[in-house]
Amino acid sequence: MKNKYDVIVIGGGPAGSVAAKFASENGASVLLLERDREAGIPVRCAEGVSLKGIAPFIEIDKRWIAAQIDVATLFAPNGESAKMHNNGTGLVLERRIFDTALCEEAVKFGVEFVTKADAIDLTWKNGKISGVKINYLNEILEIECDVVIGADGVESRVGRWAGIKTNVALKDIDTCIQYTLSGIDIEENACEFYFGRDVSPGGYVWVFPKNKNTANVGIGLAGHFSHAKGPKKFLDEFIQKRFPNGQKIYTVCGGVTTADTLPEIVHDNIMLVGDAARQVNPITGGGIVQGMIAGSIAGKVAAEAVQKKKFNKKFLKKYRKEWDKKIGNNQKVMYKIKEKVLEMGDEKFNSLVKICQNIPADKFTVKALFSEAVKDDPRLVLEIAKTFVKSKLKLK
Numbered sequence: 001m002k003n004k005y006d007v008i009v010i011g012g013g014p015a016g017s018v019a020a021k022f023a024s025e026n027g028a029s030v031l032l033l034e035r036d037r038e039a040g041i042p043v044r045c046a047e048g049v050s051l052k053g054i055a056p057f058i059e060i061d062k063r064w065i066a067a068q069i070d071v072a073t074l075f076a077p078n079g080e081s082a083k084m085h086n087n088g089t090g091l092v093l094e095r096r097i098f099d100t101a102l103c104e105e106a107v108k109f110g111v112e113f114v115t116k117a118d119a120i121d122l123t124w125k126n127g128k129i130s131g132v133k134i135n136y137l138n139e140i141l142e143i144e145c146d147v148v149i150g151a152d153g154v155e156s157r158v159g160r161w162a163g164i165k166t167n168v169a170l171k172d173i174d175t176c177i178q179y180t181l182s183g184i185d186i187e188e189n190a191c192e193f194y195f196g197r198d199v200s201p202g203g204y205v206w207v208f209p210k211n212k213n214t215a216n217v218g219i220g221l222a223g224h225f226s227h228a229k230g231p232k233k234f235l236d237e238f239i240q241k242r243f244p245n246g247q248k249i250y251t252v253c254g255g256v257t258t259a260d261t262l263p264e265i266v267h268d269n270i271m272l273v274g275d276a277a278r279q280v281n282p283i284t285g286g287g288i289v290q291g292m293i294a295g296s297i298a299g300k301v302a303a304e305a306v307q308k309k310k311f312n313k314k315f316l317k318k319y320r321k322e323w324d325k326k327i328g329n330n331q332k333v334m335y336k337i338k339e340k341v342l343e344m345g346d347e348k349f350n351s352l353v354k355i356c357q358n359i360p361a362d363k364f365t366v367k368a369l370f371s372e373a374v375k376d377d378p379r380l381v382l383e384i385a386k387t388f389v390k391s392k393l394k395l396k
């Protein structure tokens with residue numbers, strides 16, 4: 001490691017490695033720090049992504065694809081189901097390989113990548129961020145830079161060190177638990193989603209196959225619903241019914257934000273990306289692709305800042321603007337819809353699944369589903385219309 005870089009990225013997850021790559025590709029000297037012994041571990045993810053979402057960032061490689069998904073089945077509380085076909089465009093990843101592959105990609109573009117490097121604070125000079133303090137194999141080092149990119153995940157501390165408010169309301173965090181279950185018998189190209197107050201209040205249960213005998217089976221409950229009965233109890237009950245002989249070979253606990261993007265993701269000399277900035281789809285809880293998109297924008301803006309020697313908030317806000325245009329405004333709409341979904345009773349879920357049964361397979365998107373759903377709920381239409389006017393967006 002050198003004493004100084006143009007850009008230091010904290011966190012080697014999908015958002016951080018893509019940010020590092022884009023900054024380096026566009027001319028900046030970049031250090032990427034990961035506190036674990038390698039990127040991608042421990043895996044805290046159901047590992048579902050769309051092929052279309054990741055394809056712009058990395059050449060598709062079978063090494064990190066566990067399963068290719070052709071169909072997703074939605075189960076309503078009343079037991080009815082609807083199938084959404086997607087012809088292999090959904091993937092279940094092996095994140096422990098995928099995240100490292102993204103870091104390798106960054107290294108190819110000149111990024112210096114260091115593992116076992118735990119960022120423990122920011123350093124400051126004349127009231128401005130001037131670098132990062134790290135614990136590297138028990139040695140405390142201070143490394144200077146002009147721009148820090150905080151990509152340190154859902155439990156991000158980097159934002160708080162910079163004085164950015166990163167807290168999220170309890171109702172906007174899903175508490176999750178997931179087992180990788182082996183010794184089961186499933187279709188290896190089919191995902192399952194289960195909804196309803198008895199199954200997962202304010203969330204859903206997912207079954208994402210990794211092969212025909214193994215799947216990630218998990219649950220996310222909206223935080224304020226998880227007091228009376230926690231997610232583990234719900235999931236254990238589900239597994240008892242659906243996979244009574246499944247063996248738990250891996251257990252994951254974690255939080256997923258289902259919020260809007262943080263109001264502030266940029267300060268002088270710093271940008272936040274990915275889970276650290278709450279750039280997660282509030283309805284699906286998916287954050288891999290959104291984090292990569294945010295990383296790509298922030299990385300480019302960081303390199304431009306280096307070129308123009310402009311590191312203040314005003315300049316770095318280009319990242320915010322571009323993010324809102326690409327995804328952020330849409331996330332706002334999805335957040336509003338999610339708020340409504342939280343209020344929905346089982347009856348509404350039953351009718352949503354009915355609606356799904358009527359949407360042609362090739363036209364099926366989450367947006368299509370909710371635009372159909374709002375048609376028979378005028379209050380919902382009004383609320384969402386207001387959001388559209390604000391963000392000048394239209395459902396496609």
Ligand SMILES: Cc1cc2nc3c(=O)[nH]c(=O)nc-3n(C[C@H](O)[C@H](O)[C@H](O)COP(=O)(O)OP(=O)(O)OC[C@H]3O[C@@H](n4cnc5c(N)ncnc54)[C@H](O)[C@@H]3O)c2cc1C
Binds near residue numbers: 254
């Ligand atoms: C149970 C569960 C299931 C999920 N399922 C899906 C899914 O199916 N599909 C999907 O798209 N998303 C899913 N998500 C969300 C997804 O995992 C995240 O949105 C995604 O990983 C965010 O990427 P990131 O790069 O922002 O953060 P992360 O992937 O969390 O990476 C952050 C990295 O920063 C490192 N780090 C943290 N602090 C420091 C520090 N101080 N110094 C150095 N390094 C540090 C960490 O070790 C980590 O490697 C799920 C999440 C959970 C909890």
